[in-house]
Amino acid sequence: MIDRYSRSELKAIWSEENKYKIWLDIEIAAAEAMEKYKIIPKGVSSIVKKKAKIKVKRIHDIENKVKHDVIAFLTSITEQAGIKARYLHQGMTSSDVLDTAFNIQLKQSGEILLKDIDKILLILKKQAKKYKFTPCIGRSHGIHAEPITFGLKLASFYEEFKRNKKRLASAIFDISTCALSGAVGTYANVDPRIESYVAKKLKLYPEPISTQIIPRDRHAHYFSVLGIIAGSIERVAIEIRHLQRSEVYELQEFFSKDQKGSSAMPHKKNPILSENLTGLARVVRSYTIPALENIALWHERDISHSSVERNIGPDANITLDFALIRLSNILDKVIIYPKKMIQNINLTKGLIFSQEIMLELTKAGITREKSYKLVQSYANKCFAENKNLFDLISNDKKIMSIISKKKLKLIFNYSTHFKNVNFIFKRIFK
Numbered sequence: 001m002i003d004r005y006s007r008s009e010l011k012a013i014w015s016e017e018n019k020y021k022i023w024l025d026i027e028i029a030a031a032e033a034m035e036k037y038k039i040i041p042k043g044v045s046s047i048v049k050k051k052a053k054i055k056v057k058r059i060h061d062i063e064n065k066v067k068h069d070v071i072a073f074l075t076s077i078t079e080q081a082g083i084k085a086r087y088l089h090q091g092m093t094s095s096d097v098l099d100t101a102f103n104i105q106l107k108q109s110g111e112i113l114l115k116d117i118d119k120i121l122l123i124l125k126k127q128a129k130k131y132k133f134t135p136c137i138g139r140s141h142g143i144h145a146e147p148i149t150f151g152l153k154l155a156s157f158y159e160e161f162k163r164n165k166k167r168l169a170s171a172i173f174d175i176s177t178c179a180l181s182g183a184v185g186t187y188a189n190v191d192p193r194i195e196s197y198v199a200k201k202l203k204l205y206p207e208p209i210s211t212q213i214i215p216r217d218r219h220a221h222y223f224s225v226l227g228i229i230a231g232s233i234e235r236v237a238i239e240i241r242h243l244q245r246s247e248v249y250e251l252q253e254f255f256s257k258d259q260k261g262s263s264a265m266p267h268k269k270n271p272i273l274s275e276n277l278t279g280l281a282r283v284v285r286s287y288t289i290p291a292l293e294n295i296a297l298w299h300e301r302d303i304s305h306s307s308v309e310r311n312i313g314p315d316a317n318i319t320l321d322f323a324l325i326r327l328s329n330i331l332d333k334v335i336i337y338p339k340k341m342i343q344n345i346n347l348t349k350g351l352i353f354s355q356e357i358m359l360e361l362t363k364a365g366i367t368r369e370k371s372y373k374l375v376q377s378y379a380n381k382c383f384a385e386n387k388n389l390f391d392l393i394s395n396d397k398k399i400m401s402i403i404s405k406k407k408l409k410l411i412f413n414y415s416t417h418f419k420n421v422n423f424i425f426k427r428i429f430k
Helices: 008-013 016-036 044-051 056-066 069-081 083-087 094-130 150-174 192-201 217-243 272-286 288-293 304-333 338-348 351-363 368-385 389-394 405-411 414-418 421-428
Strands: 135-140 143-149
Touching (some): 008 304, 016 192, 044 069, 069 083, 143 338, 143 414, 150 217, 150 421, 217 272, 272 304, 288 304, 338 351, 351 368, 351 389, 351 405, 368 389
Antiparallel strands (some): 135 143
16 A cells, blocks of 8 residues: 555554565474474474574565465575574475464454544544533435434444444454465474464464465455444544535634635635545445455466465555545544534524424324425425425414414424433443
């Protein structure tokens, strides 16, 4: 991923240095286990641990000749550690190292993403409680529906990211497997105890049954969850973008003192950070398809998945990490305009209370169909003549014989819509 959308912590995980370091950790752990079970002479692991260093350039130089990355890596280690390094990789196949290492990188990335989600949850909780009873209009199809509170809107995002955290934790567990099972997964030339030892040492668990690779449904699960999280990010980003439109302007992304919104128009303050998140979410979601297609490989393995994972492994995790941190900063600094929210509630001159009027008429014995038609006729008149629904209803003698003036005033009070806000908040923020 390009530096513009990368943070150093995630970049480090997907660096060549870290990848080869993990490979070395796997080989040393396997050597320790083989020494323990008297499969290779003692002292191999300690010599390799002491003498071997990661030399990325040297590994790449060797790979250019041998056209095999694991062989190039092992050759580089042997050059440094000496003849005893010949006992490394006994009975193992390249995928034992590659797959276990890839899972470790995914696990390392996922644990950082969990921390990113925790930041978002903390901010959403704080902001939801702050704006718990701040009235704003609820919209369906982009059209004014009925009043809600801005706190409820934020609480909805909070609950969604709680689910995302749970999904990601499950996906991390799913890819936290280790496979050291040999050429086609039969343990023909490597003792299963070696795999168990390495798994425990690296805080993984043994893959119950591998072929020559760890089954890719695990990875499809992980990348699918990243795609879902990206969708949640975009849901929040689009809401911010809509609410910042000039015709709405209920909130605004933070705009710093020296920031410029347009090269041509000095007045512009654009929601560029949220727009950026929409774009990044598209990128992360696009990686779910190749991850799903990686599940079906030929027989015990082919390498059609390899080139895919070398791309989507770093890119999906690094991009999502950047997007989550950007979202947390947006939410923390967002500027809210409660007065504008009230103005927008009143924009349709009481039409948003049409349901309550209809319900009161049905309670009085009028059929729902007739009640709906009557209220809708007044709603249409409001639109056509720019009149207030309260005034029109107040002048209808038939309706007023059913609904008292006092009751009508209660109906046209948006605070009555918030009687269960505390109930919802208690259910979410236990």
